[in-house]
Amino acid sequence: MNLPMGVRAAILTIAIFVAFMLAWHVATQGSGPVAQMDPEYAKLMGKTATQGTSAMPGPLDVGSKLWEHLRQPFYDNGPNDKGVGIQLAYSIGRVAIGYFLAVAAAIPIGFLIGMSPLMSRALDPFIQVLKPISPLAWMPLALYTIKDSHLSSIFVIFICSVWPMLINTAFGVAAVRKEWLNVARTLEVGPVRRAFTIILPAAAPTILTGMRISIGIAWLVIVAAEMLVGGTGIGYFVWNEWNNLSITNVITAILLIGVIGMVLDQILARLTRLVTFPE
Amino acid sequence: MTPDKFISIEGITKRFPAPGGGTTTVFEDLWLSLKRGEFTCIIGHSGCGKTTVLNILAGLDVPTEGAVIVDGQAIEGPSIDRAVIFQSHALLPWRTVMGNVVYAVSSKWSRWSKADQQKQAQKFIDLVGLTGAEHKRPAELSGGMKQRVGIARALSIEPKIMLMDEPFSALDALTRGTLQDEVRRICVETGQTVFMITHDVDEAIYLADRIVMMSNGPDAVFAEIVENPLPKDRKRTDFHKHPLYYGVRNHIIDFLVTRSKIFAAEVQGGAFDKRHVPVVRPGVPVAVAASTAPATPPMPGLQRSSVASG
Numbered sequence: 001m002n003l004p005m006g007v008r009a010a011i012l013t014i015a016i017f018v019a020f021m022l023a024w025h026v027a028t029q030g031s032g033p034v035a036q037m038d039p040e041y042a043k044l045m046g047k048t049a050t051q052g053t054s055a056m057p058g059p060l061d062v063g064s065k066l067w068e069h070l071r072q073p074f075y076d077n078g079p080n081d082k083g084v085g086i087q088l089a090y091s092i093g094r095v096a097i098g099y100f101l102a103v104a105a106a107i108p109i110g111f112l113i114g115m116s117p118l119m120s121r122a123l124d125p126f127i128q129v130l131k132p133i134s135p136l137a138w139m140p141l142a143l144y145t146i147k148d149s150h151l152s153s154i155f156v157i158f159i160c161s162v163w164p165m166l167i168n169t170a171f172g173v174a175a176v177r178k179e180w181l182n183v184a185r186t187l188e189v190g191p192v193r194r195a196f197t198i199i200l201p202a203a204a205p206t207i208l209t210g211m212r213i214s215i216g217i218a219w220l221v222i223v224a225a226e227m228l229v230g231g232t233g234i235g236y237f238v239w240n241e242w243n244n245l246s247i248t249n250v251i252t253a254i255l256l257i258g259v260i261g262m263v264l265d266q267i268l269a270r271l272t273r274l275v276t277f278p279e
Numbered sequence: 280m281t282p283d284k285f286i287s288i289e290g291i292t293k294r295f296p297a298p299g300g301g302t303t304t305v306f307e308d309l310w311l312s313l314k315r316g317e318f319t320c321i322i323g324h325s326g327c328g329k330t331t332v333l334n335i336l337a338g339l340d341v342p343t344e345g346a347v348i349v350d351g352q353a354i355e356g357p358s359i360d361r362a363v364i365f366q367s368h369a370l371l372p373w374r375t376v377m378g379n380v381v382y383a384v385s386s387k388w389s390r391w392s393k394a395d396q397q398k399q400a401q402k403f404i405d406l407v408g409l410t411g412a413e414h415k416r417p418a419e420l421s422g423g424m425k426q427r428v429g430i431a432r433a434l435s436i437e438p439k440i441m442l443m444d445e446p447f448s449a450l451d452a453l454t455r456g457t458l459q460d461e462v463r464r465i466c467v468e469t470g471q472t473v474f475m476i477t478h479d480v481d482e483a484i485y486l487a488d489r490i491v492m493m494s495n496g497p498d499a500v501f502a503e504i505v506e507n508p509l510p511k512d513r514k515r516t517d518f519h520k521h522p523l524y525y526g527v528r529n530h531i532i533d534f535l536v537t538r539s540k541i542f543a544a545e546v547q548g549g550a551f552d553k554r555h556v557p558v559v560r561p562g563v564p565v566a567v568a569a570s571t572a573p574a575t576p577p578m579p580g581l582q583r584s585s586v587a588s589g
């Protein structure tokens with residue numbers, strides 16, 4: 001076979017997908033009705049015990065549920081029954097606000113740290129201690145001081161996405177090639193113009209790599225944060241459906257979380273490529 | 280300020296911290312002066328400190344001791360009047376060819392309209408033969424083309440002094456020739472003062488009025504200044520047919536091959552005066568008489584004609 005690599009990879013992907021789906025389907029098939037039971041008792045026991053149906057939904061259940069959600073993503077029947085689109089929109093909104101606040105803080109501060117070895121040394125201990133703290137550990141403190149669960153999750157997103165951007169910006173700014181700075185020096189370019197015309201474009205690929213790491217972390221953290229504070233959002237949806245014992249909905253949500261995460265990552269990857277120029 | 284001392288290097292020393300503590304001295308107590316409108320080449324073996332001297336002249340580097348006076352004023356950092364062509368072209372990879380040159384033009388003439396800045400940039404892009412490549416980025420250019428953008432960028436701001444670090448070394452012979460012609464023409468026309476590093480003896484003889492010979496490091500010195508005896512209106516096509524050509528060439532090559540290594544001993548001996556670097560004009564006494572051109576050029580005599588006052 002002389003098919004190009006891309007085609008061969010695609011064929012393999014589809015084959016693995018089909019095999020997985022088949023295995024899933026077979027594994028969740030169930031073994032048919034078990035024993036004769038008093039109908040009252042059978043009602044209490046549920047389908048697992050009475051008909052041998054697996055508690056795990058099969059791919060077809062999930063597929064039809066997914067289709068149901070996608071057909072009607074934005075319905076709203078009160079606090080415990082909202083369309084998955086609405087829940088995702090809440091989560092994306094929180095991530096967006098927290099993330100952009102983090103960008104607005106991390107890039108200027110990162111610039112400062114990268115340009116000044118003194119600031120870099122002075123702030124390093126703080127960064128080293130604050131960076132490894134799980135963002136969720138901030139949640140009680142946030143809830144206590146902000147007294148609003150929505151704002152608290154935004155704060156948690158802010159705090160988890162700020163570090164990679166801060167560190168990458170500082171590193172990118174500090175690592176700008178000396179010869180490019182020398183070009184600016186021999187042309188007597190002022191500090192502000194130098195920051196925008198030399199340092200920023202030179203550090204942009206590193207800064208955007210930091211932003212890409214951050215958006216990934218933010219999307220991981222929002223699910224956990226919403227499970228914790230409840231109310232709205234895809235994290236809350238997952239937790240709520242678990243309490244409803246609707247594993248089908250949980251799996252559907254997991255799939256959607258994965259897809260959105262991939263889209264966010266790809267957007268940042270695109271942007272990174274846009275500002276990266278080989279020499 | 281005397282016209283003889285447009286640029287005056289006064290006792291510069293450069294030391295770097297050595298790996299195992301202490302310092303290594305690249306060069307110590309160097310003296311040299313350059314006249315306005317003069318084209319000076321500096322030749323010396325790799326690592327002797329040529330780029331370091333040039334960076335100090337540019338104001339990008341500071342000497343450990345000593346100072347450089349330009350136009351009566353001590354250098355205190357880089358100036359847009361002193362354009363630098365870097366050994367590693369140093370183009371901004373996120374800007375196009377036009378963008379790189381316009382960056383320099385707009386730094387000098389920030390009040391100009393965009394159109395005027397582009398016009399000025401275009402003029403020099405055309406001059407270095409890159410017409411049609413304006414919208415390419417450095418990654419899409421060959422090594423020689425990149426170097427030409429660097430030359431266009433330096434020329435476009437019409438500086439008073441050009442500092443060039445091996446500007447032509449990455450070019451093929453043909454392009455190098457054309458660019459040498461262009462640079463020489465521009466420098467002669469605009470009375471440009473040029474300080475250029477090269478490894479190419481012929482290039483130095485073609486371009487330079489004076490060739491400074493630097494001995495090997497560490498502790499390198501300006502060993503000798505060779506005054507170019509060839510006529511000012513020399514042409515690239517036939518300057519090597521001039522009767523004095525071989526004398527100059529042999530003198531320089533002899534220095535590079537043998538004398539540059541043993542020069543340190545001469546300095547150690549104490550007879551060498553760093554403030555008054557000897558000036559030689561190889562072959563001059565034989566010159567006029569020999570212009571009847573014998574088939575084999577005579578080995579011209581060497582005469583220490585004068586001494587540069589520091």
Ligand SMILES: Nc1ncnc2c1ncn2[C@@H]1O[C@H](COP(=O)(O)OP(=O)(O)OP(=O)(O)O)[C@@H](O)[C@H]1O
Nearest residue numbers: 295296305324325326327328329330331332366496
């Ligand atoms: N930052 C530095 N730290 C320590 N030593 C240095 C540093 N920069 C240069 N040197 C040393 O100074 C000496 C001169 O370097 P320089 O770059 O001026 O050489 P050069 O004459 O331009 O050589 P080439 O012809 O190869 O370009 C070298 O021996 C080098 O090792």
Ligand SMILES: [Mg+2]
Nearest residue numbers: 329330366444
């Ligand atoms: Mg060098």
